[in-house]
Amino acid sequence: NHVVEEVSSLHILRYHRELLVSRVKSIQCILDNLLASGFLCVEDVEIVEHTTTKTNQVRKILELVQCKGEEACEYFIYILYKVCDAYIDLQPWLKEINYKPKDSVQAMKVVNTDPISRYCEKLRHEIGRDTCFIMSYGQREETMLEDLYTDTQMELFDDRNESLGFLESPVELLGEQGVFNPHAETIYVTGDAGMGKSILLQKLQNLWSKRELQTDIMFLFKFRCRMFSTFRDTDEISLRDLLFKYNCYPDQDPDNEVFNYIVRFPEKALFTFDGFDEIQEELTLMNVPEVVSPEERAHPLLLLINILCGKLLNGSQKVLTARTGTPVQSRVIRKKVVLRGFSPVHLKTYAHLHFKEQEHHNLVLVQLDASPHLSGLCSTPLFCWIVFKSFKHLYTMHDTFELPETCVTLTDIFLLLSEVFLSRLSLHPPGILKRSTRCSSETFKAGLKSFAAFAKLAFQGMERGHLIFNQEEITSCGLMEEDLLIGFLRPVSQYDACGSPATFEFLHKTLQSFLAAFYLVLDDQGPVSSLLKFFTECSRTRQTFCLPCASCISGSSAVRGKDPFKSKEHLQFANLFLCGLFWFCVCGNFCTFIQKSICKVRH
Ligand SMILES: Nc1ncnc2c1ncn2[C@@H]1O[C@H](COP(=O)(O)OP(=O)(O)OP(=O)(O)O)[C@@H](O)[C@H]1O
Numbered sequence: 367n368h369v370v371e372e373v374s375s376l377h378i379l380r381y382h383r384e385l386l387v388s389r390v391k392s393i394q395c396i397l398d399n400l401l402a403s404g405f406l407c408v409e410d411v412e413i414v415e416h417t418t419t420k421t422n423q424v425r426k427i428l429e430l431v432q433c434k435g436e437e438a439c440e441y442f443i444y445i446l447y448k449v450c451d452a453y454i455d456l457q458p459w460l461k462e463i464n465y466k467p468k469d470s471v472q473a474m475k476v477v478n479t480d481p482i483s484r485y486c487e488k489l490r491h492e493i494g495r496d497t498c499f500i501m502s503y504g505q506r507e508e509t510m511l512e513d514l515y516t517d518t519q520m521e522l523f524d525d526r527n528e529s530l531g532f533l534e535s536p537v538e539l540l541g542e543q544g545v546f547n548p549h550a551e552t553i554y555v556t557g558d559a560g561m562g563k564s565i566l567l568q569k570l571q572n573l574w575s576k577r578e579l580q581t582d583i584m585f586l587f588k589f590r591c592r593m594f595s596t597f598r599d600t601d602e603i604s605l606r607d608l609l610f611k612y613n614c615y616p617d618q619d620p621d622n623e624v625f626n627y628i629v630r631f632p633e634k635a636l637f638t639f640d641g642f643d644e645i646q647e648e649l650t651l652m653n654v655p656e657v658v659s660p661e662e663r664a665h666p667l668l669l670l671i672n673i674l675c676g677k678l679l680n681g682s683q684k685v686l687t688a689r690t691g692t693p694v695q696s697r698v699i700r701k702k703v704v705l706r707g708f709s710p711v712h713l714k715t716y717a718h719l720h721f722k723e724q725e726h727h728n729l730v731l732v733q734l735d736a737s738p739h740l741s742g743l744c745s746t747p748l749f750c751w752i753v754f755k756s757f758k759h760l761y762t763m764h765d766t767f768e769l770p771e772t773c774v775t776l777t778d779i780f781l782l783l784s785e786v787f788l789s790r791l792s793l794h795p796p797g798i799l800k801r802s803t804r805c806s807s808e809t810f811k812a813g814l815k816s817f818a819a820f821a822k823l824a825f826q827g828m829e830r831g832h833l834i835f836n837q838e839e840i841t842s843c844g845l846m847e848e849d850l851l852i853g854f855l856r857p858v859s860q861y862d863a864c865g866s867p868a869t870f871e872f873l874h875k876t877l878q879s880f881l882a883a884f885y886l887v888l889d890d891q892g893p894v895s896s897l898l899k900f901f902t903e904c905s906r907t908r909q910t911f912c913l914p915c916a917s918c919i920s921g922s923s924a925v926r927g928k929d930p931f932k933s934k935e936h937l938q939f940a941n942l943f944l945c946g947l948f949w950f951c952v953c954g955n956f957c958t959f960i961q962k963s964i965c966k967v968r969h
């Protein structure tokens with residue numbers, strides 16, 4: 367060690383000149399810092415920039431710093447050491463020569479102006495910003511993820527579906543625990559509707575953005591799978607566009623360094639793909655044994671398949687979520703996590719986050735304890751959120767936390783949610799009549815016009831296979847601007863390349879199914895066949911799908927049948943809600959405006 371310390375930086379640069387020339391890939395950051403610290407002047411930088419080829423530019427820089435003396439050489443090496451992301455190829459060499467920066471050089475400032483590091487920062491910043499709110503709340507109220515996120519039960523399974531225990535927190539999702547197939551790269555997260563798959567991904571992304579994920583992942587690219595259904599059959603894009611256009615673009619990167627870096631070091635990238643069930647149908651139709659290269663343009667679905675199989679960006683990490691029962695071949699699955707919802711302890715924590723006042727919190731817990739059925743429903747985070755929201759509504763309206771029914775069904779829960787939203791249409795100015803005495807059926811009657819319009823939109827969407835609606839579709843159903851604020855719909859802006867906020871989706875897909883069922887019940891003009899169609903659709907056997915893996919794909923590259931409802935789960939939900947709504951009517955529990963429909967079905 368003593369000997370190494372004696373060796374001058376000037377000597378190191380001379381001795382390792384060719385190694386440096388071959389391994390320094392990016393000169394921008396070096397030039398910026400040498401200029402800022404006064405070791406090079408503007409003319410020197412120009413000389414370097416006018417030199418042809420990257421290797422000659424590096425040679426020129428080395429020549430210049432050597433002329434400027436020992437201190438300049440020392441600072442040059444210090445830049446390579448400090449900006450380790452950009453000079454990753456030089457890190458082993460620095461270790462080899464046992465490099466330790468001297469105190470004098472450590473006092474000097476190095477600013478990381480490297481395009482790759484800048485891009486990583488930008489990604490972290492954007493993902494942090496995009497993930498800090500829970501999106502599924504009405505436009506009026508934005509809830510911070512941190513204020514409401516509660517861990518859920520995450521059970522690990524192997525390929526024979528034997529339990530391998532539980533994960534303690536999302537931080538462990540990318541770890542080695544539960545890996546049953548080390549050759550595969552996709553972490554598969556599955557669970558029923560509303561179990562919190564999207565929120566888990568959001569939490570993961572948020573942790574990464576805050577550097578709390580304990581990983582050396584430098585790039586995170588997030589996608590909602592349904593985005594892949596928005597392309598035409600003939601659309602082709604490059605991998606570069608898929609990454610940057612749908613996440614964020616690198617700034618000032620004339621040499622395409624960021625993309626080249628990702629292609630060279632795919633293990634530094636993490637992909638999250640949410641809602642694989644939403645594109646199953648299209649994958650079966652996509653029968654092409656095509657492997658695409660990073661440079662080639664291809665249909666986005668083909669790029670997705672290749673990424674998931676590890677044929678493209680081999681070594682990158684992938685987290686894929688899908689509803690329970692979505693088939694994915696186990697050979698691409700590295701580990702499998704099944705979301706089981708809130709345990710009783712999680713439920714208490716979640717209740718605490720919702721109801722800050724101890725008294726309210728206790729009252730809610732008493733209700734939950736009293737009804738195993740209700741607490742069972744509340745183990746699903748989405749339903750729990752609706753129940754808690756309803757509690758809050760009941761408290762504001764009637765000073766009570768008691769749900770009206772003793773037996774609570776999913777239909778009750780969604781009716782309550784609708785009531786909560788519709789009560790916002792109340793004409794009373796806030797503050798004048800705080801405790802409204804309006805009963806449920808009055809709220810529904812008063813809001814019927816808007817409610818029916820939302821129901822129509824949901825039904826039309828289901829018929830056409832739409833989850834996303836534009837302004838025109840919304841208006842044509844009779845919805846006004848102010849209706850959008852009630853909470854049934856939320857804006858979708860993430861995958862609108864033009865930045866236009868004019869598209870919307872229902873707060874949750876299950877809410878769309880509920881409203882579609884309601885539409886059928888409300889629509890006393892429609893033929894009975896449209897009602898019964900739902901029951902027949904659901905009873906047909908479900909198709910089995912192929913896996914996203916090149917070897918299963920053969921034939922043409924055409925992508926057809928872009929129907930996110932094809933998996934039938936939404937139909938099954940609509941079916942369930944139809945039954946629920948009819949039961950309500952049969953029991954005489956509901957307003958008369960849907961009685962006609964029952965007669966129709968009975969008939
Ligand atoms: N861990 C959690 N902590 C707090 N709230 C949660 C959590 N998970 C889910 N939720 C609530 O449940 C709602 C639905 O969750 P999410 O959209 O993640 O379900 P999902 O499993 O992706 O459903 P789907 O399969 O229908 O897409 C969220 O908007 C949020 O309100």
